[in-house]
Amino acid sequence: MGEQKALRRDARENVEKLHAAALDIFSARGLAAPLEDIARHAGVSIGTLYNRIGSREALIDAVIPAVAGAKLKDLTQRALEERSSRGRLEKFVSGMIDLQLEDPAMNDAMLRRFPDATALINACTRSIELGSDLVDAAHRDGSLSPDFTHDDLMAILWMAGTTSREPNAPPGWRRVLDRSLAEAWTTSSP
Structure with missing residues (x-):
């Protein structure tokens, strides 16, 4: 500045x-x-x-982190307002997928397509950490199967990001991803 x-x-x-x-x-x-x-x-x-x-990365870091940060902060707030750990994780996953669908820059950011744009990567890392915390909370209260890991969460978000940019993707891709999270809940979950 x-x-x-x-x-x-x-x-x-x-x-x-x-x-x-x-x-x-x-x-x-x-x-x-x-x-x-x-x-x-x-x-x-x-x-x-x-x-x-x-450079491209300097331009990205000059304009995108503030916008991405605001969108991710809003998503964080909406997710944390949910009453149950299941509701929080579902809101987070759904919101992340929606961001990737609606905003090509957010999609590229979440997929880390420009790893040298460090300010942007740092903003996205905070959201991924929130997702991991939400998985841990759902494990602690027993609502999420222990078989569903942080890597599974990342896989869902990664598949959503890559598939949402693919013009020839099968139309049911979102339903398949939603089902993969739905199947991870235990029978005792609310």
Whole structure:
């Protein structure tokens, strides 16, 4: 931020235009969208993008973590409002799948397609930790089968992320994933 204050006014405006354009393009098309399209949308040259931003990962980290963080914080709050550990985990899984379906940038973020975008990875890691905590809580109260592990949760979210971006995916994929979580609950669960 200190570096941005030292920039000339026109350079600061270009950075702001690039950030706004990146947010628009990444949200619509995912984090792999061509940087040339972002520069064009911002009304600047690709050279300006590289000169002022540096890399794709730097651009991702400049615009996506705040948006991703807000969406993930909202999901966390909604999940934690549920009364039972089962309800919390179901809300979390359903919400994560919905985020991946609705927002190509969130999908790329959750699938860690750009591991060098460290601020974004850190935001996503906190959500994965919440998911693991929810699995542990459901194990403790006996509502979730001990056979359902943290890896199973990650597998469901990974399959949702990859399948949701595949245009030729079978239409019943979400039902199959929902069923895999439904089958993990014990008979004593509420």
